[in-house]
Amino acid sequence: MTSHDHTPNVFDPATAANPYPMFARMRASGPVVQIDAPTAYNPTGSATWLITGFAETVRFLKDPRFTVDASAIHPDAGVFGHSAEGGAQEQSFLGAKTMVSVDGAEHTRLRGLVGKVFTPRYVETLRPRIQALTDALIDRVQDSGRMEVVADFGYPLPIQVICEMLGVPPTDMKQMQVWSEGLSDHANPQPEVLRDFSAYVMQLIAHKRARPGDDLISGMIRLEEKGDTLTEGELMATVGLLIFGGHETTSNLLSIGILTLLDHPEQLAGLKADPGRIPAAVEEILRYNGPVFSPAPRYAREDVELGGQQIRRGDVILAALGSANHDERAFTDPEELNLARELNRHVAFGQGVHFCLGAPLARLEGEIAFETLLRRLPGLRLDVPRDQVVWRDSTQLRGLKTLPVAF
Structure with missing residues (x-):
């Protein structure tokens, strides 16, 4: 791998808290820049590119000349660039294909199956239950006048919601949280956690086949039985993806969102005075300080010109969503938090066919969480x-690892 001395290390944990000055410097040198990437992102050693501009990110995420399926370019690569050979990957939700790791007809089929049970209308029916879970978490801390936002609220709320949706027994939720921690860096998942989590998901599916309920897993099994088939591996991978994807980013959105509001006391006060602005505030928090660095890497199917750079077949491309959302060419005063921002076309949930399926759920949980916290924790x-x-x-x-607050 060549070293690009002029290129900052975008994977440096030291930049996690505030990557935006680094992104601004990168945008100044062009909307597409070559970077060094860890082997997990780029197992083949091809050139790796980071897209920093908004227009280029939107164009790239909608362009079929780039694929999320590494094996389409490098036959020996597995999902997310992981080796397909043996190991814990074989029987794991990272080792089978999901709607996140394929394109074209396969993606349409897998997403269509999940989309039939995971609809925006269905998500809206969860509002009273999400409100009840939110209130119960706040009840536990209300009298103490203190809370650790991540452990007491940000993590438990989304994991409880997604586990109830999927029909995971309440007694198993704590274990889910432990596993999720071990899998939080997809590029370097802990093999034993991957194995145990995947074995659990297989048992859960077997249990739902024997005793179906009105949960999402039972719904996907019913679709499968109508001939709209998900293989056992695809079903396991999809359930794993929903458990993980259904809470991890939302939990980060909640804790980052609270910190962002505390960093801007005048805007926090305005929001308390006018809770009707909370849906717009959620969008602005997603734009200003979103929880996802980049969607899954994509690979060039052919030589492509993008943002003034010549990208070769097989090159790896990442889109820095936070940089796109701070692009001066796309947003007025992008470095300012403006909870009343109009026409907020951010890309925090991605774009194109891989647009985040869970976006309606994340938005709903964010709205309910922020409204309830502001109302109940003066x-x-x-x-x-x-x-x-x-x-x-x-x-x-x-x-965030931790966010201790008082009220």
Whole structure:
């Protein structure tokens, strides 16, 4: 791998808390820049490119000349660039194909099956239950006047919601949280966690086949029985993806969102005074300080010109969503948090056919969480000095390790 001395290390955990000055410098040198990437992102040693511009990100994420399926370019590569040979991958949700790791007809089929049971209309029916779960979490801490946002709220709320949707027994939710921690960096998942989590998912599916309920897993099994088939591997991979994807980014959105609001007290006060602005505030938090560094890497199917750069077949391309969302060419005063921002066409959920299926659920959970926290926790404030807030050192997902608050 060649070294690009002028290129900052975008995977450096030290930049996790505030990558935006680095992104601004990169945009100044062009909307598409060559970078060094860890082997997990680029197992073949091809050139790796990072897209920093908004227009280029939108164009790239909608362009069929780029594929998420590494094996379409490099036959020996597995999902997400992982080797397909043996190991824990074989029987794991990272080792089988999901709607995140394929394109074209396969993607349409897999996404269509999940989309039939995971609809925006269905998500809206969850509102009362999400509200009840939110209130129950706040009830536990209300009298103490203190809370650790990540452990007491940000993590438990989304994991409870997705586990109930999928029909995971309440007694298993704590274990899900432990496994998720071990899988939070997809580029370097812990093999034993991958194996145990995948074995659990297989048991859960077998249980649902024997005793179906009105949950999403039973719904996918019913679709399968109508002849719209998901293979056992695809079903396992999809359930794993939903458990993981259904809470990880949302939990990061909640904790980052609270920190962002505490960093902007005037805007926080305005939001308390007018809770009707919370849906727009969720969109602006997603734009201003979103939880995802980049969607899954894509691979060039052919030689392509993008953003003034010549990209070769097999090259790896990542889209820095946070950089696109701070592009001066696309947003007025992008470095300013503006909770009343109009026409907020951010790309925090991606674009194109791989647009995040869980976006309606993340938005709903964000709206309910922020509204309830602001209403029920008066005088909300940080309970540690600002420079003691610690970010997680994951390359793919941005999130906080802890966020102690008082009220």
